[in-house]
Amino acid sequence: MSDIRSASVADLAPRFRRRKYFLVRVADDRTLDIARFLRGQVALRDETRCSLLCPVRGQSLPLSAGELVLTMKLPATRWMASSEIGLFSEQEHACLLDLAHRGIVLSEPAPDCWHDLAAGEDTLEQMHWDDLAAVFHAHSSWQGVVGGDTSTEHSEEDHRARLEALRRVRGDPPNHFVQRADATKRVELRIPPLDDGFFNTLRARRTTRAFRTDEALSFSALETVLYAVFGTYGIKVFAQGIAAIKRTSPSGGALHPVEAYLLVRNVDQLATGLYHYETGTHALAQLETLTVPEARELATMFVSGQTYFAEAHVLVIHVARFDRNFWKYARHRKAYKAVLMDSAHLSQTLYLTAAHLGLGAYYTAAINDSDIGRRLRLRPLREAAVGINGVGLADNERNELLFQTDPYRPVDHAS
């Protein structure tokens, strides 16, 4: 399809409609001060901008107040017929063509650069995405983000210096303990002994940032972790094709929309590569085999350059199936939050399972979710990676990033 701007209006007679998901942001954005730059200075300035927040591509699309008014004249639920387009002046028509080329309005035929827009909007609608959630999801997605941890100094003095720098900019942080000044009474509580097996596991939970890269994780340990965390051990069939499954973690509406995908780096009897854990059959479906260097590079990319997390023997990618959750909670303001909390529940169960087995574990939300979606061939707007757990053999000898706390007992600090 040719670019619509290269043909005359009469030749193509495009039809237009407003986008159904149309959220606008007005904000002062920092930008390069070109006028001062042309006068010899490198400086930034604030510029008030109006942007359409695109939930399909996660882009902010600038538009002027006049363009916004023009866009509001278009219907969102049907294409504006050629006869109706005659209602617009020649200048407005040219503006609509330009807006279509910039992805602000939909046109038929679509410009080459926005050929996926109408289908994306249709998918959002069919999946019953809430508009705010769809925009937040798209605009909090990462692609190609690489943070630098390798150059960060980890001595106590360095950390203290960074905290003091933060305090200078933001003032004192809110206190780590909270006491309500308006409380009418305080009832002291007994500190119970947490010393049996389960409570010891709870207290042993921690985040691991160093893994033994010279030793493989046993296949049986992986089996145990997957079954304990993502396995199904109960089912309730409500109607033909409608069932709830039981896992060891709770899930909003008992829908369990979070799937486990694995990037296996170093596990006995298991080829390095990408897998999907099938909770219905307790099996690993291989999606891609990788060499050891390829797996290392991919893991680093998945966790946005956090090399210490990339070392884990297995990365368990939490993939949310929004279509399953939104089937029940259509356009529900709380649904997106509930899916993220499902992932958090599963993560805690994985942490506890790892602690129980003497393994190391972590969870990170700082992931390149857009890149992961493409690599795992996920269905855009229907499912997406929301977080990654790592699990493996902890290297306690070189865990310079281990968070060590001093003992604390509330009874010693009672007021």
Next chain:
Amino acid sequence: MDKADIRPFLYRVATDPVYRAQLESDPVGTMAALGVSLDPAKDLPPNGIIALPSNQDILDNLDSLANQFESLACAMWDLCLLWLRP
């Protein structure tokens, strides 16, 4: 100009003499190619003489400018690392 385009633009001006000369001779056209429309009366110097910052000046400022845009991404790593002890 989009945030993501600022650093590549500055880097190119500081390291590509042909591009720098093009910006000096035709600022309106060069910036239009980046989607930035200049108002000659307001944005260009009154005498019409463009005086760009030196290449070294631009390079010296690249990181501090980038830091202002990337603070959100950096904050994520702060969450992981800020409270740790050796």
